[in-house]
Amino acid sequence: MATYSFSDVSASLSGLTGVIDLGYGSANSTEGITVTMPAAVNTVTIGADGEIMHSLSPNKSGTITVTLLKTSPVNKKLSLAYNAQSLSSAAWGNNVIVLRNQASGDITTARSVAFSGVPNNTNATDGGTMAWTFACGKIDQVLGEF
Secondary structure, rough: OOOOHHHHEEEEEEOOOOEEEEEOOOOOEEEEEEEOOOOOEEEEEEOOOOOEEEEEEEOOOOOEEEEEEOOOOHHHHHHHHHHHHHOOOOOOOOOEEEEEEEEOOOOEEEEEEEEEOOOOOOOOOOOOOOEEEEEEEEEEEEEEOO
16 A cells, blocks of 8 residues: 655745745744646647547657745745746746655756746735746656655
């Protein structure tokens, strides 16, 4: 029987403003880290005679969302990195995110990564979470096995 644990997940954001740990131990919320690749890879074209043609898109873009507890010290590090990188287009979009699960061997590498913005900052009865979303130019994933 296989067992999953977030404690096996490591992740980091590396760029001009340094390296920030995003994985286990960063005060992640229960939502954790989500990799999304919404672009269609295939387009089907149907000809006048009913024949089909598949077109393969090389698009590997997507997003990575890291959801942290409001009290996570990583929020400050990401905020400072966002502020510094947004000062110049030369510093924007030059990050790399590497996400690993050492138990299964999953590895995700995202290149040409930029902040999508800053998360909503809610101050309420409960502390809540801060969801940092990153726009990724190219994401490569290899899923392992439990």
